[in-house]
Amino acid sequence: YVERTLAIIKPDALHKAEEIEDIIQRSGFAILQKRRVHLTPEQASDFYAEHYGKLFFPSLVAYMSSGPIITLMIAKDKAISYWRELIGPTNTIKARQTHPECLRAIYGTDDQRNALHGSDSFSSAQREIRFFFPDCIVEPVATGQ
Ligand code: CMP
Secondary structure (H helix, E strand, C coil): CEEEEEEEECHHHHHHHHHHHHHHHHCCCEEEEEEEECCCHHHHHHHCHHHCCCCCHHHHHHHHCCCCEEEEEEEEECHHHHHHHHHCCCCHHHHHHHCCCCHHHHHCCCCCCCCEEECCCHHHHHHHHHHHCCCCCCCCECCCC
C-alpha cells in the first residue's frame, strides 16, 4: 500500500528545509502537500495534546511555536514506518550515538529540539494530516491491481 504520513520540519531545522526536502524526494517519497506555518502556542498544544501533563509539555509547546515550521504530506509504500526509520530516535543526542546516519542525528539540536516529526501510526497520520491539510483524503491507496 502507498501510505500517506505527516512530516514536520521543526523550527530548529527550518534553515535546512530545502536540503531535507531533497533527501525526502531522493528517498522515494512524493511530496503531495506542503505548508509553511507559524503555530500559536494554543495550536501547538492542540497538535501535541497526547503529551499534555508531561514534564516536557510546556517547553515542547514553546519550541514548536517559536518560529515557522514546514508541514509535508508525503507518500510512499509503507511511508509511516519508513519515514520514522529515516528520521531515527526521538532524542538527537542518543540518535547521534546509535543511528548517526539518521536525519535527527544530522539536523537535530538536543533531546527536545529534534528537527523533524513523523506520525507514529496510521491513526495518528490520519489525525495529523487532517490537522494541517483538512481537505486531503488519507486512506491508503491500493497499488498494482
Ligand atoms: P516528536 O516526535 O515530534 O513528538 C513529541 C515531541 O516531544 C518529540 O518529537 C520531542 O520534540 C519532544 N520530546 C519527546 N520526549 C521528550 C523528552 N523526554 N524531553 C524533551 N522533549 C521531548
